[in-house]
Amino acid sequence: MKKSLVALAFGTLGLGIAEFVMMGILPDVAKDLQISIPQAGHFISAYALGVCVGAPLMVLVARTRPLKHLLLGLMVIYVCGNLCASASNDYWMMLLMRFVSGLPHGAYFGVGSIVAEKLADKGKSSQAVALMVSGMTIANLFGVPLGTFLSNMFSWRIPFMFSGVWGLVILYFIWKWVPSLPALPDTGLKGQFRFLKHLAPWLLIFTTMFGNGGIFCCYSYVTPLMTHVAGFSEYSMTFIMMMAGLSMTVGNLIGGRLSDQCGPARVVKYTQAIMAMGLLAIFFGASVSWLAVVLMCICTGGLFAVSAPQQLLLLQNSRGGEMMGAACVQIAFNLGNAIGAYAGGLPINAGLGYQYPALVGVFIVLLGLVAISVYSKRESASRSRM
Structure with missing residues (x-):
């Protein structure tokens, strides 16, 4: 295993903790800051919006910098954002710091995916990207x-203090283990965005956004779902979150391997179909404790089974603008987070049970399934004409 890929995975490990830990501590944050649980869900959306702003901002100001320098700079922002979040004492301060913490996320995945692809052995690009992404799944596991x-x-x-300190460790490993790689060829600012003139990357962006958004409708409120509907105690959430993390790790590894063997588009399409069925089953079966955990693991495993394939598909469809293309997956992923956290809170605010966000999520995932099906059909038609 290459140390450079391990260093990249350490980075996604830190990003994963910073992003996903909010799902497990939502009630504690809401209680301490004296806000409602749906309001605390805004901190999930704020992080996601920071991702969406940070990735294109990096393309604007730093696209000609060496790739290793970009990774180091992004980690500095990560450290500052999380340490300041740990010191926040009101809703608005926390909201701002969650936004700042999210700024380096998509950009890191964008640059990291390019580095992983360049360092990958021949024919193992998906597995190299999956190894980088594995840090995020391990974050959810431990x-x-x-x-x-x-x-x-x-x-x-x-947890936010820990994330800040871990960021300092990541800085060291990136400096020590990631080789110096030159900046990407400068195609100009317009060149970085030229690929967006085509339909294919937009279909992939919508696939990622809606697929992820549907899962996050439910997963954003997994703690109240498990404690109020499935009947678990608050102290059981540590084990439940670990099970979710294990499913993400397994899903990511399987998705990366199947993508190299069967094609990334096919993996994404069939996995999203499973995700939609899993969410529907959660709506009807969440009151059965063991079933609720199993179904949640199926959904979260599917969420990361499509991660590396989607990352690779957008890289393949953004030649000349790889930095922006790779970042677009994380923009779409986290825009889906924001949509999911908000949409999932709507039935709760309306007084419905905590299983209803899963039902909203079914319809959102189906939109992603339509998008990847259209993409696959277009690609098949294109190959048949060649």
């Missing part, structure tokens, strides 16, 4: 459950 436990035992501020 980091997020640990953050949930520390929040329950001590304070919700501890």
Whole structure:
């Protein structure tokens, strides 16, 4: 295993903790800041919006910089955002710091995907990207459950302090292990966005956004779902979040391997169909404790099974604008987070049960399934004409 890819995975590990830990500590944050749980869900959306702003901003101001320098600069922003979030004492300060924390996320994945593809062995591009993404799944396996436990035992501020300190460790490993790679060829600012003139990348962006958004309708409120509907105690959430993280890790590894063997578009299409059925089953079966956990794991596993294939598909469809193309996956992923967290909160605000966000999520995932089906059909027609 190449140390450079491990260093990239350490970075996504930190980003994963910073992004996903909020799902496990949402009630603790809401209680301490004296706001409602749906209001605390805005912190998930703020992070996601920071991702959407940060990626294109990087293309505007730093596209000609060496790739390693970009990774180091993004980690500095990550450290500052999370340490400041840990010190936030009101809703608006926390909202701002979550936005700042999200700024480097999409850009890091964009640059990291390019680096991983360049360093990958021949024929193993998807697996190299999956290895980079694996840091985020491991974050959900160990980091997020640990953050949930520390929040329950001590304070919700501890996980953000940990993220900031971990960012300093990442800086060292990137400096030590990632080789110096030259900047990408400068195609000009317009060149970075030229690929968006075509329909294919937009279909992939919509596939990612809606597929992810549908899962996050439910997953954003997984703690109240499991405690109020499935009947688990708050202290059980550490184990449940660990199970979700394990499913993400397994899903990511399987998705990366199947993508190299069967084609990334096919993996995305069939996995999203499974995700839609899983969400529908959660709506009807969440009151059965063991079933609720199993179904949640199916959905979260599917969420990361499509991650590396989607990343690779957009890289393949953004030649000349690879930096922006790779970042677009994370923009779409986190825009889906924002949409999902908001849309999932609507039935809760209307007084419905915590299983209803899953029902909203079914319809959103189906939109993503339509998008990838259209993409696959167009690609098949294009190959048949060659």
